[in-house]
Amino acid sequence: MKSLTAGEIFLESLRSHKVEYVFGVVGHTFLGILDAFYDSTDIKFIGCRHEQSAALMADGYARATGKPGVSLVVGGAGATNTTTAIAGAYVANSPVIAFCGGTSLQTRNTSVLQETDLVSSFKPITKLATLINKPHRIAEFVNLGFHIATQDRKGPVYLEIPQDVSVNRSVAIDDQHFSEIPLLTTKAADQALISNIKKVLVSAKRPLLLAGENCTDSNANQKIEELSTLFNIPIVSTYGHNDVVSNDHPLYIGPLGRAGAPEAGDLCKQADVLVAIGTKLGHFDTYYDNRYISQDSTLIQIDLDTTFINQVFPATYSLTGDINQNISLLLENDMSTVSLEHRDSWIKIAQSKQVQRLDRLHKETLLSSAPIKPQKVYAELRKVLPKNTIVSMDAGGCVAYGYDRLQCYQPRTFFSSLDLGCIGWGYGIALGAKIGKPDCPVVSINGDGGYLFHAREIATAVQHDIPVVSIVMNNNAWGSEKVYQRDLYQGRYVGADITNPRFDKLAKLFGGDGYYIEHPDSIGDTIAKALASGNPSVIEIPVDPEELPASAHALKSIKKI
Structure with a gap:
């Protein structure tokens, strides 16, 4: 038996699962947990600028490495901010362990600050959502969470640690509490x-x-x-x-x-x-x-x-x-x-069919018109991206062209929000992936609308030296929606056109590198330069606002309705 604080039990539990990083935003309800990180040399807390970004980074880490990613945020709005990211992990079968510092047990049901039934909120989008009610049970539930997140069809787990459970008092705990639960084996097919x-x-x-x-x-x-x-x-x-x-x-x-x-x-x-x-x-x-x-x-x-x-x-x-x-x-x-x-x-x-596809893609390498076509951007990416590059695809019109136009050569190198269709998703995922695979180039591909969802995390990339290259194709529109208004509502645009800052200059304000592409011939060299720089970088590429990918099949379905 040994005497440990709740924070020490928490870190020792993570250590038993070989966790190296925890992504989060500091919050008052888990300061007892966070205090244990002060003396930790093997597990690093990566402070982010928004809780959703923290959960996205945990997801990106999990997708790139195959190991569980861990997030830690405050209760109330902090936890609800993560729900979109956790839903994305659920759709993708990504093993994310989402910890939350909840309100104290002794003040529950009194409308205390940030009191919300978070366990019920997370149940539909996790494999397990539960509350840890005693300090000595932290190790037990961490083991259970990791087991469930990685067993069979993988997925996220939500574990809530109330504030009065995580306070800095010591409790007696046996080493056996830190033992992993073995994964079950599956029987051979008939x-x-x-x-x-x-x-x-x-x-x-x-x-x-x-x-x-x-x-x-x-x-x-x-x-x-x-x-x-x-x-x-x-x-x-x-x-x-x-x-x-x-x-x-x-x-x-x-x-x-x-x-x-x-x-x-x-x-x-x-x-x-x-x-x-x-x-x-x-x-x-x-x-x-x-x-x-x-x-x-x-x-x-x-x-x-x-x-x-x-x-x-x-x-x-x-x-x-x-x-x-x-x-x-x-x-x-x-x-x-x-x-x-x-x-x-x-x-x-x-x-x-192979030849037809390759011929079609080759013709796009010859595009030289202005404004730049999104297809030309991907043609240049195919030329310069190393085979071990990890690409994180945001959602949106310009990004959609990439699904058919990027080549992959290794597993765990192509990530998207899949059927969740989550715009603004890509940059946080890329940051987590880069931390998990520091030796791989990591590129985040975004539209202008989506990138501003999490552009604040350039500050996180600079602070923690995470050299992700972000490509922002700017057509000053919500392109995926604008095409529907064009084709189904006779071009009666409402809310589809937007204005933006210069993204390259925004990156420089945060302390990163910024590049602005004015001619298609400079795309490849600029991307190669950004990758070689070793710095967080943003490459803004103004693209043709009329070049919008329409889903003809979806349009036909809607018209039938």
């Missing part, structure tokens, strides 16, 4: 089912692999490439998961769904067997209709659990459990005597 799926993969004339978010969490990226090679099956990635396989794989076609590659969509709807691996088959992947998934195709779903099996599309076969393990079982196949000549024509179609 061999008869594995055998049947193998037969389908061999006999299919037009099979396609559709790989999504849980492949990376299961470390199955390499196995998917091996499956593609062994059975000679093309690969398409789901919305926002361009990094699920290396994009230079000979059978990778492109990303599916909203703002994805049209060539990938064309190929997907021709498939007679679709193997959906680690994907929800969600809204931005499929639009929940048959534009990409034919009613006549055989669907095989491979995922962590049954949550999304048969949710919208009926699966003929389903494999649940560890994705890496199940794909490994499918790879246990002697293909030396198996002929796949019956799909030669399908492979030629897939290769032609």
Whole structure:
């Protein structure tokens, strides 16, 4: 037994889970916890300028490293400020441990300052939301939180520590309280089912692999490439998961769904067997209709659990459990005597789609008009970004072009807010990713509207020396919404046009580097210079305000309504 304060128990608990950083904003209800950081040399508190940014940075850290990210904020408005970020982590299955210093237990239900039923608020957007009622139980609940956040389908956890639980009095605690809860193992799939799926993969004339978010969490990226090679099956990635396989794989076609590659969509709807691996088959992947998934195709779903099996599309076969393990079982196949000549024509179609996409993207490298087109920005990015670059995609019109135009070569290098569609999301994620992977270049891609949501965190980047390069494409508009007003409401714009500061000058005011692009020929060199500088940087690129990406499919749906 040893005597520790609540803050010391908190840090010792985090230490047992190899936590290195905690992101937050200082607050009066957890000063007892925060005081323990003063003497800590191995766990650093990263002070941010807004609680939502702190939770976003924890999420970015988690996505880049695969390890849980940790945030710590005050109760009341401080905690409610984090809900959007935690919802984003929930959508993305990202393991974020969100700690909150809540109001004291002894003053609850008296309308005391910042009293809010936060546990109830967080329950719909976390795997666990609970309150820690005793100092000696902090270690117990931290262990439980980390276990739940990382077990099976990963996700965020909310743990509230009331102020009178975190005060600086010492309590006796045993070392066993700091022991991790072991992860559960999953049983192997039925061999008869594995055998049947193998037969389908061999006999299919037009099979396609559709790989999504849980492949990376299961470390199955390499196995998917091996499956593609062994059975000679093309690969398409789901919305926002361009990094699920290396994009230079000979059978990778492109990303599916909203703002994805049209060539990938064309190929997907021709498939007679679709193997959906680690994907929800969600809204931005499929639009929940048959534009990409034919009613006549055989669907095989491979995922962590049954949550999304048969949710919208009926699966003929389903494999649940560890994705890496199940794909490994499918790879246990002697293909030396198996002929796949019956799909030669399908492979030629897939290769032609590859060529079509590459030709289309190459033509965009030749764009030289003014104002600069967003497509030209991405063409230049493809030339200069190192293969290990992590890209954080905000939401918005200019950003949307990037889903089909950026190449990924390693897992955990392409992040977006996915179906949450959260504008202003990207910069905080990028900062957390850079802290988690300091040796990787990190680029945050933003529109002008979204970037101002969290531009204050340039101060955080400068203070903590986080050299993220932010690209801000400025068209002085809420582009994603403006296009709907243009196409559906005859250009009767309300609230769609905005004004902005010079973002490069804003960066310099905070102490960072700022660049302003006036000609498309200087884009590549400027980005390379910013990456090499080792400083927090903002590159403003004025882009054509008339170049707005419309989702023709979504527009058709709305018109029908």
